[in-house]
Amino acid sequence: MKNQEPMTFDENELLRVFRKKTTLGVLVFFFVVIPFLGWFGLIDVTNINKLGRYLCFAIVALGIDLLWGYTGLLSLCQALFFCLGGYAMAMHLSLPEGGGNVRPEYHNIPQFFFFNNVDTLPGWWTHFSSLSFALVMAILIPTIVASLFGFTVFRSRVKGVYFSIITQAVAWGAFLLFCRNEMLLGGTNGLTNFDPAFHRDFGWVLFFYLITVSTLVLLFLGAKYISGSRLGRLLVAVRDKEMLLNFMAYRPQSIKLFAFTTAAIFAGTGGVLYVPQNGIITPNIMRVEDSIWMIIWVALGGRGRLWGAMAGALLVNYAYSITTSDMPKTWPFLEGGMFMAVVLFFPSGLVGLWDRFEQNVASGTRVSGILLAMAVGFTALLVDKSNWGLYVPYHLTALIACVTMSFLVIRSLNPSGIVLATITFFFGVEALGLMPETMRITWIGVPLKYYILFIILVGAGVLSHIGVFRQALRKYYEPATEH
Amino acid sequence: MSQPLNISSIVPIDKISSYQVYLKDAVVVFDGFKALDIEEFGVYYNELRVIIGPNGAGKTTLCDVISGKTSLTSGRVYVGGLDIIQAGDVEIAGMGVGRKFQTPTVFDSLTVWENMDLALPRAKSVFPNLWLKETNEEKKRITAILERVRLADEIGVQAQYLSHGQRQWLALSMLILAEPKLLLVDEPAAGLTDKETEITAELLLELKGQHTIIVIEHDMEFVRRLNSYVTVMNEGKLLAEGRLDELRQNDEVVKAYLGRS
Numbered sequence: 001m002k003n004q005e006p007m008t009f010d011e012n013e014l015l016r017v018f019r020k021k022t023t024l025g026v027l028v029f030f031f032v033v034i035p036f037l038g039w040f041g042l043i044d045v046t047n048i049n050k051l052g053r054y055l056c057f058a059i060v061a062l063g064i065d066l067l068w069g070y071t072g073l074l075s076l077c078q079a080l081f082f083c084l085g086g087y088a089m090a091m092h093l094s095l096p097e098g099g100g101n102v103r104p105e106y107h108n109i110p111q112f113f114f115f116n117n118v119d120t121l122p123g124w125w126t127h128f129s130s131l132s133f134a135l136v137m138a139i140l141i142p143t144i145v146a147s148l149f150g151f152t153v154f155r156s157r158v159k160g161v162y163f164s165i166i167t168q169a170v171a172w173g174a175f176l177l178f179c180r181n182e183m184l185l186g187g188t189n190g191l192t193n194f195d196p197a198f199h200r201d202f203g204w205v206l207f208f209y210l211i212t213v214s215t216l217v218l219l220f221l222g223a224k225y226i227s228g229s230r231l232g233r234l235l236v237a238v239r240d241k242e243m244l245l246n247f248m249a250y251r252p253q254s255i256k257l258f259a260f261t262t263a264a265i266f267a268g269t270g271g272v273l274y275v276p277q278n279g280i281i282t283p284n285i286m287r288v289e290d291s292i293w294m295i296i297w298v299a300l301g302g303r304g305r306l307w308g309a310m311a312g313a314l315l316v317n318y319a320y321s322i323t324t325s326d327m328p329k330t331w332p333f334l335e336g337g338m339f340m341a342v343v344l345f346f347p348s349g350l351v352g353l354w355d356r357f358e359q360n361v362a363s364g365t366r367v368s369g370i371l372l373a374m375a376v377g378f379t380a381l382l383v384d385k386s387n388w389g390l391y392v393p394y395h396l397t398a399l400i401a402c403v404t405m406s407f408l409v410i411r412s413l414n415p416s417g418i419v420l421a422t423i424t425f426f427f428g429v430e431a432l433g434l435m436p437e438t439m440r441i442t443w444i445g446v447p448l449k450y451y452i453l454f455i456i457l458v459g460a461g462v463l464s465h466i467g468v469f470r471q472a473l474r475k476y477y478e479p480a481t482e483h
Numbered sequence: 484m485s486q487p488l489n490i491s492s493i494v495p496i497d498k499i500s501s502y503q504v505y506l507k508d509a510v511v512v513f514d515g516f517k518a519l520d521i522e523e524f525g526v527y528y529n530e531l532r533v534i535i536g537p538n539g540a541g542k543t544t545l546c547d548v549i550s551g552k553t554s555l556t557s558g559r560v561y562v563g564g565l566d567i568i569q570a571g572d573v574e575i576a577g578m579g580v581g582r583k584f585q586t587p588t589v590f591d592s593l594t595v596w597e598n599m600d601l602a603l604p605r606a607k608s609v610f611p612n613l614w615l616k617e618t619n620e621e622k623k624r625i626t627a628i629l630e631r632v633r634l635a636d637e638i639g640v641q642a643q644y645l646s647h648g649q650r651q652w653l654a655l656s657m658l659i660l661a662e663p664k665l666l667l668v669d670e671p672a673a674g675l676t677d678k679e680t681e682i683t684a685e686l687l688l689e690l691k692g693q694h695t696i697i698v699i700e701h702d703m704e705f706v707r708r709l710n711s712y713v714t715v716m717n718e719g720k721l722l723a724e725g726r727l728d729e730l731r732q733n734d735e736v737v738k739a740y741l742g743r744s
């Protein structure tokens with residue numbers, strides 16, 4: 001698969017307005033709609049907490065996109081950097097100053113020390129009672145590790161697969177190290193017993209969620225600035241033809257070191273925010289498998305485009321969470337299927353689909369119908385979820401919503417738009433916990449919602465190939481007349 | 484690797500200082516095969532020198548040695564009076580040696596403009612590139628060069644969508660824009676039409692006298708247009724040097740070309 005920057009088409013006025021509106025819509029959704037729905041109890045705390053955690057993954061994905069999508073370096077130790085940030089934060093959180101749940105019978109220090117026969121807090125742990133120290137360390141440690149490692153590896157001009165293999169070895173080594181009790185970091189059990197309010201109380205959950213979204217937006221702007229600067233072009237240049245840079249007096253090693261360290265900082269930041277929302281961190285999250293998992297997010301989202309990486313992280317994690325709760329055994333097949341579908345039909349990932357959609361918008365296709373349909377469906381589900389359902393007969397809302405949605409969607413007749421809207425709607429509804437009970441009725445073990453999803457997606461697929469079918473039919477009915 | 488002391492390989496200082504590029508007893512061996520075996524080769528400051536020779540004569544290898552891509556098996560090479568045996572490719576490029584590769588090499592997913600932008604002779608370290616933008620002066624220079632090579636309308640096009648001839652020109656434009664002291668130009672006219680070849684020759688002739696230029700070319704019409712001193716190579720060795728019409732009379736040169744094709 002050739003590494004290709006998606007072609008940028010002319011930014012016409014329609015597209016510019018559309019992009020502006022989309023950005024605004026997304027921001028309003030994350031900063032206003034979700035907090036308010038949570039406030040009114042229409043979204044459960046667990047769902048906001050989950051979204052907060054997945055947004056931490058989106059932060060990691062941004063870094064991976066800079067490193068892999070732009071610079072072409074496939075690192076398999078990003079999960080390690082995520083954990084380095086995470087552990088530093090976890091150390092603070094497991095101490096009483098950070099709200100850690102310590103008990104007098106265990107000498108008022110994290111419990112695992114007791115089982116390692118340590119009675120007093122080791123000196124290097126005591127510094128972590130300060131939040132600012134912990135935060136500084138959480139960023140500094142990944143930075144230092146990444147720069148030292150990157151410096152040695154890139155200086156010896158290690159490239160391509162060899163780079164990936166070395167990063168993999170580092171991740172493996174670190175995993176073994178963190179599993180050891182002598183490290184005094186909780187061994188295989190990791191660090192836990194933080195203040196449970198962090199991932200249970202609405203106030204705390206919303207607080208961490210909002211901090212995560214804000215950090216994500218800031219880092220996105222940072223990454224966007226980098227990718228738009230001349231340094232961003234140098235990153236792409238390294239991916240395209242590293243050798244040529246040498247003869248232009250640039251130092252590709254330094255450029256790669258920059259990308260690697262930046263990605264590590266992004267990953268570490270994600271880890272810091274993840275830990276309080278997750279309530280535990282163990283060495284299991286830094287395995288090579290987890291780093292590969294992170295690569296998959298970016299691959300499915302579409303590498304080389306920053307928002308694609310973020311969307312990919314959310315999408316893949318929700319897909320995982322939804323299927324494992326509905327049909328636990330099917331996940332490996334679904335994962336494989338998704339990967340195949342991307343490789344075969346959407347080589348540029350979600351971004352490719354979006355680009356096709358944008359091209360339609362640029363050529364004047366109206367998308368208000370699809371958006372309106374989503375809004376109608378969303379409102380109907382909220383009515384169902386809220387107590388207003390007592391006053392409005394549920395089945396009536398559902399019926400009206402279904403009819404309106406179908407009408408609006410079919411009227412737009414825009415296959416890529418329908419696919420995107422369906423995916424967004426499905427995952428949005430699941431993420432907010434608004435899926436109605438009716439959809440859980442199963443037939444041969446598969447819930448109803450999947451049948452509907454399948455029918456819509458296949459329908460859109462057929463729609464997008466109608467031209468092709470028509471041609472094929474015409475050929476069939478009108479035999480060649482040349483001879 | 485230290486070299487055995489050899490009286491004949493001690494290079495007189497006046498030779499080093501009067502040549503922009505100077506090679507002495509330069510040998511490159513690939514798997515026991517001598518790709519380059521030059522007793523002495525020098526190009527004066529601000530000279531335009533053309534190198535010709537049949538396929539596999541070692542012309543590209545000579546460029547590789549001067550630009551630090553390949554290191555000598557034995558011998559000496561000086562650029563601007565400095566011994567570059569120990570220097571890496573980046574250092575040599577930093578000394579003002581630029582090259583255009585035989586297969587036109589550019590950054591495929593960057594646009595024509597972005598390619599040119601990276602070629603500008605300015606900050607090469609990482610961080611300044613985070614905020615530096617091209618100045619108006621530099622923009623004008625880029626536009627001027629691109630207009631000459633008829634790429635002005637393609638500035639927003641990714642290099643991977645350019646035709647072969649356009650890639651040749653983009654690579655050459657990037658080299659010219661970088662203003663190196665020494666230009667190594669490997670087959671700039673390969674795959675160009677006659678008209679395009681003519682423009683390329685004009686561009687190189689304009690640089691003559693301000694930069695040292697080494698041009699490798701097979702196209703005799705192009706070589707004739709450049710109207711310069713020519714070095715003929717064959718089987719890694721320098722076969723003859725002189726003006727093109729003199730070389731036409733040289734039996735050895737004619738034989739080297741005929742013997743091959």
Ligand SMILES: Nc1ncnc2c1ncn2[C@@H]1O[C@H](COP(=O)(O)OP(=O)(O)OP(=O)(O)O)[C@@H](O)[C@H]1O
Nearest residue numbers: 513514518536537538539540541542543544545585
């Ligand atoms: N890296 C390498 N490893 C082994 N052999 C090489 C290498 N580079 C070049 N050669 C050989 O050295 C010889 C000289 O090659 P070179 O590319 O310098 O020729 P050239 O004069 O540029 O030819 P052309 O006109 O085809 O470009 C050739 O026989 C080539 O096969």
Ligand SMILES: [Mg+2]
Nearest residue numbers: 542543544585
């Ligand atoms: Mg050659």
